[in-house]
Amino acid sequence: MNNLKLLSSLKLAVKSLRVGVISTILSGSVIATCVSAQELGWPEKEELKFGFIKLTDMAPLAVAYEKGYFEEEGLYVTLEAQANWKVLLDRVIDGQLDGAHMLAGQPIGATIGYGTKADIITAFSMDLNGNAITVSNDIWKEMKKHVPHEDGKPVHPISADSLKPVVDDFKSKGKAFKMGMVFPVSTHNYELRYWLAAGGIHPGFYAPHKGDTSGQIDADALLSVTPPPQMPSTMEAGTIHGYCVGEPWNQQAVFKGIGVPVVTDYEIWKNNPEKVFGVSKGWAEKYPNTHIRVVKAMIRAAMWLDENNNANRPEAVKILAKSQYVGADYEVIANSMTGTFEYEKGDKRDVPDFNVFFRYNATYPFYSDAIWYLTQMRRWGQISEPKPDSWYKDIAKQVYRPDIYAQAAKALIAEGKAKAVDFPEFVTETGFKPAQTHFIDNIVYDGSQPNAYLEKFAIGLKNDSKI
Amino acid sequence: MSKQQTVPMIFNHVRDISWPSLNQLLTATVLPIIGIVIFLGLWSLMAKNIDTSLGTFPGPAAVWQQTIVLVEEHNTQMDKASKFYDRQEQRNAARLAKDPNYKSKIRNFTGAPTFFEQIWTSLYTVMVGFIVASLLAIPLGILCGLSKNAYTAINPLIQLFKPVSPLAWLPLVTMVVSAVYVSSDPMFSKSFITSAVTVSLCCLWPTLINTAVGVSSIDKDLINVSKVLRLNGLSHVITIVLPSSIPAIFTGLRLSLGIGWMVLIAAEMLAQNPGLGKFVWDEFQNGSSESLARIMVAVLTIGVIGFGLDRLMLALQRKFSWDKSAVLR
Numbered sequence: 001m002n003n004l005k006l007l008s009s010l011k012l013a014v015k016s017l018r019v020g021v022i023s024t025i026l027s028g029s030v031i032a033t034c035v036s037a038q039e040l041g042w043p044e045k046e047e048l049k050f051g052f053i054k055l056t057d058m059a060p061l062a063v064a065y066e067k068g069y070f071e072e073e074g075l076y077v078t079l080e081a082q083a084n085w086k087v088l089l090d091r092v093i094d095g096q097l098d099g100a101h102m103l104a105g106q107p108i109g110a111t112i113g114y115g116t117k118a119d120i121i122t123a124f125s126m127d128l129n130g131n132a133i134t135v136s137n138d139i140w141k142e143m144k145k146h147v148p149h150e151d152g153k154p155v156h157p158i159s160a161d162s163l164k165p166v167v168d169d170f171k172s173k174g175k176a177f178k179m180g181m182v183f184p185v186s187t188h189n190y191e192l193r194y195w196l197a198a199g200g201i202h203p204g205f206y207a208p209h210k211g212d213t214s215g216q217i218d219a220d221a222l223l224s225v226t227p228p229p230q231m232p233s234t235m236e237a238g239t240i241h242g243y244c245v246g247e248p249w250n251q252q253a254v255f256k257g258i259g260v261p262v263v264t265d266y267e268i269w270k271n272n273p274e275k276v277f278g279v280s281k282g283w284a285e286k287y288p289n290t291h292i293r294v295v296k297a298m299i300r301a302a303m304w305l306d307e308n309n310n311a312n313r314p315e316a317v318k319i320l321a322k323s324q325y326v327g328a329d330y331e332v333i334a335n336s337m338t339g340t341f342e343y344e345k346g347d348k349r350d351v352p353d354f355n356v357f358f359r360y361n362a363t364y365p366f367y368s369d370a371i372w373y374l375t376q377m378r379r380w381g382q383i384s385e386p387k388p389d390s391w392y393k394d395i396a397k398q399v400y401r402p403d404i405y406a407q408a409a410k411a412l413i414a415e416g417k418a419k420a421v422d423f424p425e426f427v428t429e430t431g432f433k434p435a436q437t438h439f440i441d442n443i444v445y446d447g448s449q450p451n452a453y454l455e456k457f458a459i460g461l462k463n464d465s466k467i
Numbered sequence: 468m469s470k471q472q473t474v475p476m477i478f479n480h481v482r483d484i485s486w487p488s489l490n491q492l493l494t495a496t497v498l499p500i501i502g503i504v505i506f507l508g509l510w511s512l513m514a515k516n517i518d519t520s521l522g523t524f525p526g527p528a529a530v531w532q533q534t535i536v537l538v539e540e541h542n543t544q545m546d547k548a549s550k551f552y553d554r555q556e557q558r559n560a561a562r563l564a565k566d567p568n569y570k571s572k573i574r575n576f577t578g579a580p581t582f583f584e585q586i587w588t589s590l591y592t593v594m595v596g597f598i599v600a601s602l603l604a605i606p607l608g609i610l611c612g613l614s615k616n617a618y619t620a621i622n623p624l625i626q627l628f629k630p631v632s633p634l635a636w637l638p639l640v641t642m643v644v645s646a647v648y649v650s651s652d653p654m655f656s657k658s659f660i661t662s663a664v665t666v667s668l669c670c671l672w673p674t675l676i677n678t679a680v681g682v683s684s685i686d687k688d689l690i691n692v693s694k695v696l697r698l699n700g701l702s703h704v705i706t707i708v709l710p711s712s713i714p715a716i717f718t719g720l721r722l723s724l725g726i727g728w729m730v731l732i733a734a735e736m737l738a739q740n741p742g743l744g745k746f747v748w749d750e751f752q753n754g755s756s757e758s759l760a761r762i763m764v765a766v767l768t769i770g771v772i773g774f775g776l777d778r779l780m781l782a783l784q785r786k787f788s789w790d791k792s793a794v795l796r
Contacts, residue, residue, distance in 0.1 A: 042562075042566065042569070047574055047577075054752055056752070065577075069590070071554060071558070073557075074558065074562070076555075076574045076577050077577060078577040079579075081749060081752075083739045087739070095646060096645075096657065153582075229752035229753070229754065230752070232520070232754065233520075233754075236520060236643075241762070249726055256520035256521070258520060258521070320571070321755070323749065323753055323755075323761075324578075324579030324749075325751065327749065327750070327752070327753025327754075327755055327758075328754055328755050329755045329756050394517060
């Protein structure tokens with residue numbers, strides 16, 4: 001009897017336990033949906049205008065528009081090409097644009113007040129890599145003599161060591177060696193400087209405290225600003241001897257037969273962060289739900305771009321070739337977007353990661369990425385005073401907003417539109433990538449120690465050095 | 468008047484109408500056609516021999532082909548727009564079902580403007596700028612024409628600002644417009660105001676000067692008549708001054724509109740304001756193999772529209788001018 005009683009009570013207990021478990025699961029999921037619905041309310045602003053520059057890495061914006069991802073978030077977005085990076089930034093600051101495709105250095109530069117001072121933040125990194133350095137045919141002819149060859153083809157990566165004799169020759173003849181980059185705080189400026197300095201060519205210092213923002217103090221190579229789409233024609237006109245720019249403007253030089261891309265930024269620093277989606281801080285505070293929804297749409301676009309091993313890239317190229325987006329010929333854009341890169345005419349090589357939009361957590365705004373840009377600003381004198389390590393971290397946390405990114409990603413996971421494994425572990429992610437080794441000069445970068453990193457460079461400011 | 472008299476009078480009139488001779492007809496139609504044919508021939512010949520880094524310079528055939536492409540692009544964009552509105556209605560309905568407080572509204576299509584929409588934007592902008600300029604310039608010109616003192620006071624300013632290029636004005640206008648024209652829900656976009664103001668600033672002067680000259684050279688007899696009749700100021704202007712200076716005013720307006728149209732294209736190009744100028748600049752930046760042909764389509768369109776605007780002003784001048792004997796070309 002007792003046994004029986006025990007058994008029945010046990011059964012009862014199990015039953016109630018089951019019910020309990022089910023009810024907790026149920027209520028839990030109800031709470032979860034409530035919470036996500038509460039977190040992600042309707043967008044406060046539905047009609048948005050985003051700016052971009054005609055470069056292939058604006059693709060997440062074009063794809064989010066054309067594939068209807070913006071509309072599915074209840075956003076009616078207009079995309080508008082801008083004349084140059086300065087106009088684009090100014091229009092985001094004065095509110096004519098709600099947000100824009102920006103150089104990673106722009107929100108950082110604006111926040112620390114280099115150039116126009118304004119609070120710009122980013123919660124979405126648009127891509128990795130995607131740039132290259134191109135020199136004119138004449139320079140390449142001279143450079144090629146110093147480049148090691150294998151089977152009649154130049155060995156990549158080509159370092160600036162082979163350019164140094166050419167620059168020295170220019171100097172001895174009293175001529176200026178000029179190169180173009182797209183903006184003083186652009187990735188291209190820092191990459192070009194990094195590559196030149198790694199080959200012993202001094203790219204020049206900035207001295208904003210003395211009113212000198214030309215960036216040509218002590219320079220062996222004079223760098224100046226040219227808007228990306230005008231790079232090929234400016235080099236063709238002989239105003240500059242080479243440039244560092246995003247696609248399709250390097251491949252354009254190959255197609256036009258006016259220059260030769262010598263090195264991609266993938267070879268200078270493997271998987272370097274490139275563009276971000278920037279908005280003003282005031283805008284983000286006023287329209288939080290809208291901001292999260294924009295990031296959601298752009299994460300989906302980035303996922304689509306990298307899906308199934310770049311399977312959607314040809315379709316993406318077709319979108320980008322439309323005249324309202326990048327507008328260059330399909331073949332030119334396809335050259336780099338579909339995982340290849342053409343150096344000299346006919347020397348087409350596989351670079352599957354030339355444009356990365358989603359894999360390797362490309363869209364997550366890492367603090368260490370922001371700090372790398374800050375170190376380069378310090379290295380070349382754009383930050384004229386020495387700063388403690390803590391300052392670098394504070395600025396990175398002001399500008400880069402993984403918290404907003406995480407909300408967008410979690411909403412996508414809850415809706416079943418993305419998988420949790422595709423994102424960093426949000427609870428444990430510190431925002432600092434482990435020490436990175438893949439630089440062309442083999443110098444290791446650890447984002448948690450910016451000042452120690454600056455010590456490692458032969459050319460550039462460090463510690464207390466000042467111009 | 469008797470019938471016998473009327474009939475010859477009518478015949479007299481008929482005889483007065485001079486029928487264009489066959490010879491004149493030939494010259495009027497055949498010569499322009501010959502001109503155009505020679506131009507097209509030279510163009511296609513030259514085009515083949517100009518190699519740019521964007522391929523050979525487009526000849527007439529390539530340009531015609533791009534014209535068709537632009538029309539097709541316009542049509543596909545219109546299809547996309549109608550689908551956009553359908554989707555929007557569905558989305559609004561879905562949201563209203565969930566969120567009854569939602570005030571749904573229909574937003575304009577967010578796609579890029581097509582070539583033809585750009586043409587319309589340019590035309591609209593130039594017309595607004597031109598009308599604003601005329602409303603300022605005609606009264607000011609009349610004042611200058613009537614009063615020697617006013618003319619002497621204003622003349623140095625006219626001479627100073629008349630030769631200023633629109634591109635010099637543009638940065639100033641842009642900054643002033645974005646500082647002054649602030650509203651949360653603006654009726655016109657800032658870019659539109661900037662372009663229109665720049666156009667106004669540049670096409671003010673020909674109308675102003677011509678009106679002043681026209682008013683100051685009114686026949687002395689007419690002025691004396693006005694004095695005899697003791698017309699007050701306003702009726703003097705309306706009945707004597709305006710009618711007699713109409714030919715001069717219209718000459719000024721025609722010049723102004725022509726300048727306005729040229730200025731607008733340059734301003735749109737530089738300031739990236741929507742319109743034909745932006746279309747040309749965008750295509751230049753794209754640097755695709757079709758870009759040059761598309762720019763050529765825009766160039767010809769700009770020319771045709773400029774010609775059309777001039778003819779329009781000419782027709783208006785003919786209608787309003789009392790001096791039908793004047794030779795207008």
